[in-house]
Amino acid sequence: MKILVGVKRVIDYNVKVRVKADGTGVETANVKMSMNPFDEIGVEEAVRLKEKGIATEIVAVSMGPAAAQETIRTALAMGADRGILVQTDAELQPLAVAKLFKALVAKESPQLVILGKQAIDDDCNQTGQMLAALLGWAQGTFASKVAPADGRLEVTREVDGGLETLSIALPAVVTTDLRLNEPRYASLPNIMKAKKKPIETLTPDALGVDPAPRLVTLKVAEPAKRLAGVKVKDVAELVDKLKNEAKVI
Amino acid sequence: MSVLVLADHDNASLKPATLNAIAAAAKLGPVHVLVAGHGCDGAAAAAAQAPDVAKVLKADAAPYAHPLAENVAPLVAGLARGYGHVLAAATTVGKNIMPRVAALLDVQQISDVLQIDAADTFVRPIYAGNALATVRSGDAIKVITIRGTAFPAAAATGGSAPIETVGDAGDAGLSSFLRSELSKSERPELTAARIVVSGGRGMANGENFKTYLEPLADKLGAAVGASRAAVDAGFVPNDYQVGQTGKVVAPDLYLAVGISGAIQHLAGMKDSKVIVAINKDEEAPIFQVADFGLVGDLFKLVPELTAALPPRK
Ligand SMILES: Cc1cc2nc3c(=O)[nH]c(=O)nc-3n(C[C@H](O)[C@H](O)[C@H](O)COP(=O)(O)OP(=O)(O)OC[C@H]3O[C@@H](n4cnc5c(N)ncnc54)[C@H](O)[C@@H]3O)c2cc1C
Numbered sequence: 025m026k027i028l029v030g031v032k033r034v035i036d037y038n039v040k041v042r043v044k045a046d047g048t049g050v051e052t053a054n055v056k057m058s059m060n061p062f063d064e065i066g067v068e069e070a071v072r073l074k075e076k077g078i079a080t081e082i083v084a085v086s087m088g089p090a091a092a093q094e095t096i097r098t099a100l101a102m103g104a105d106r107g108i109l110v111q112t113d114a115e116l117q118p119l120a121v122a123k124l125f126k127a128l129v130a131k132e133s134p135q136l137v138i139l140g141k142q143a144i145d146d147d148c149n150q151t152g153q154m155l156a157a158l159l160g161w162a163q164g165t166f167a168s169k170v171a172p173a174d175g176r177l178e179v180t181r182e183v184d185g186g187l188e189t190l191s192i193a194l195p196a197v198v199t200t201d202l203r204l205n206e207p208r209y210a211s212l213p214n215i216m217k218a219k220k221k222p223i224e225t226l227t228p229d230a231l232g233v234d235p236a237p238r239l240v241t242l243k244v245a246e247p248a249k250r251l252a253g254v255k256v257k258d259v260a261e262l263v264d265k266l267k268n269e270a271k272v273i
Numbered sequence: 274m275s276v277l278v279l280a281d282h283d284n285a286s287l288k289p290a291t292l293n294a295i296a297a298a299a300k301l302g303p304v305h306v307l308v309a310g311h312g313c314d315g316a317a318a319a320a321a322q323a324p325d326v327a328k329v330l331k332a333d334a335a336p337y338a339h340p341l342a343e344n345v346a347p348l349v350a351g352l353a354r355g356y357g358h359v360l361a362a363a364t365t366v367g368k369n370i371m372p373r374v375a376a377l378l379d380v381q382q383i384s385d386v387l388q389i390d391a392a393d394t395f396v397r398p399i400y401a402g403n404a405l406a407t408v409r410s411g412d413a414i415k416v417i418t419i420r421g422t423a424f425p426a427a428a429a430t431g432g433s434a435p436i437e438t439v440g441d442a443g444d445a446g447l448s449s450f451l452r453s454e455l456s457k458s459e460r461p462e463l464t465a466a467r468i469v470v471s472g473g474r475g476m477a478n479g480e481n482f483k484t485y486l487e488p489l490a491d492k493l494g495a496a497v498g499a500s501r502a503a504v505d506a507g508f509v510p511n512d513y514q515v516g517q518t519g520k521v522v523a524p525d526l527y528l529a530v531g532i533s534g535a536i537q538h539l540a541g542m543k544d545s546k547v548i549v550a551i552n553k554d555e556e557a558p559i560f561q562v563a564d565f566g567l568v569g570d571l572f573k574l575v576p577e578l579t580a581a582l583p584p585r586k
């Protein structure tokens with residue numbers, strides 16, 4: 025089967041994000057960017073399915089500015105076969121991303137699309153579910169295990185109460201949770217090889233999608249800071265504070 | 274215009290977070306609650322008792338026995354056209370179904386809403402809660418998931434809303450439920466507990482959660498949570514994870530034991546009223562958010578704390 029994997033370029037998860045003084049967004053200048061961690065898990069899963077002989081081709085897709093090429097290269101170095109960049113400097117919200125993916129699905133006819141459960145910048149947790157809706161496909165979200173069985177997929181999902189396993193029809197959209205796998209590091213030879221793999225560049229226009237945002241951001245602010253606390257010297261002092269000062273026990 | 278709330282339930286009763294969603298919805302207009310299930314009279318009756326609820330819509334059919342998004346989303350989208358807002362709690366059920374509803378309606382969902390400024394203007398966290406965005410939606414129907422900890426639960430009893438039966442949208446034939454492995458616990462539910470005791474990588478193994486943290490939780494009547502590191506290492510099940518990509522909690526008291534305080538963990542607990550940290554590293558970032566910090570070896574301090582606490586009332 026052919027697999028499409030979403031790889032979003034986001035501020036690296038180790039960066040302490042700062043809100044811009046003018047309240048229009050967060051500081052992105054000179055900030056380390058990386059592949060969304062859930063998308064690394066998605067690429068890894070696709071590569072494993074290919075190593076098992078289940079997947080035949082892996083196409084890594086990123087949508088955003090020209091620099092998102094780097095994110096695609098990372099996916100190619102992990103084992104994806106080729107890349108597609110949908111290039112735009114406009115803000116993309118999940119509904120627009122889902123529509124762009126739908127257009128790519130029409131062009132590429134994959135059997136499986138793997139996206140992350142959530143992008144760690146917008147924290148929306150929407151795109152995979154929206155894409156499945158637009159395609160009329162099944163969805164296996166927050167997956168911690170994916171097993172092809174009888175032309176369908178068995179997807180084990182991380183839910184509030186624990187785990188649940190569904191059988192879903194193919195083609196399908198799967199979104200990754202943290203426990204699905206541990207992504208590999210790309211080896212130097214694979215990084216070199218990735219430089220020769222093809223990346224096609226498209227635009228929202230060429231795909232016939234109007235990506236205009238539906239939500240207008242009026243303001244971005246810092247959350248209220250917690251007041252600095254105190255260190256207590258021992259358990260007795262802690263219990264006393266909790267009982268008599270904080271009155272929570 | 275009325276507001277539709279999709280209930281999260283287990284057919285017999287409502288999940289606590291549904292009452293938080295009802296409280297948020299009540300700020301926007303008269304509240305109708307949709308209970309889509311199978312043999313779900315119990316859950317529908319529970320919803321009807323919440324005084325903030327004006328009407329319960331019950332869709333009782335086999336395709337809704339489990340909340341499969343492929344089956345539930347078309348039902349919600351079909352009903353949504355009569356409403357200005359459709360809300361659900363940002364539980365795994367809400368997160369799974371609502372974006373599918375939004376896409377069917379061609380609207381951009383607003384996830385994890387913390388505050389309602391106006392019928393079209395909402396505050397939501399981005400970047401693991403390191404920034405709060407105020408967004409305005411121009412869509413005709415607003416599809417929203419709400420963060421339970423930001424809206425105190427609506428009253429559960431005292432009301433008697435009418436229950437109306439609605440037809441079902443059938444089985445999409447795309448997915449079926451096979452099995453679940455749910456964590457069983459006598460403890461309060463993590464997101465609704467008044468006190469939460471969480472362990473991290475410092476716990477070293479799962480056995481230590483039982484030997485050290487559970488007696489402390491028992492004494493406090495607390496729920497037990499964990500960091501991602503503790504879940505990934507297999508000390509405890511996935512549903513214990515607190516954080517940006519796990520559960521968000523805001524109890525009266527949160528005890529972080531052997532947890533360093535990565536931003537992804539803080540995102541899930543920093544709105545707790547009182548935070549206590551026990552960590553042997555006095556430089557651990559968790560101390561920057563802790564009201565009371567205790568530096569030292571948890572294997573010595575936790576048993577001491579358990580012994581020093583007054584017996585549970
Ligand atoms: C995409 C993504 C999503 C994530 N989502 C989450 C999330 O939702 N929730 C989450 O928690 N994390 C999440 N993380 C992981 C997060 O970045 C941290 O890696 C994780 O929280 C660390 O867990 P920890 O504090 O238990 O472990 P560590 O950082 O290893 O800290 C262990 C602490 O225990 C202390 N310790 C050790 N032994 C003892 C002892 N005997 N006595 C006292 N103290 C001791 C140490 O001093 C140390 O501070 C996410 C990461 C990514 C990339």
Ligand SMILES: Nc1ncnc2c1ncn2[C@@H]1O[C@H](COP(=O)(O)O)[C@@H](O)[C@H]1O
Nearest residue numbers: 030031087139140142143148149150151
């Ligand atoms: N601009 C993008 N380019 C590629 N994939 C994306 C993009 N935006 C979202 N996705 C995919 O959708 C997932 C969920 O994103 P979100 O719904 O924004 O939380 C991400 O983990 C990606 O797999």
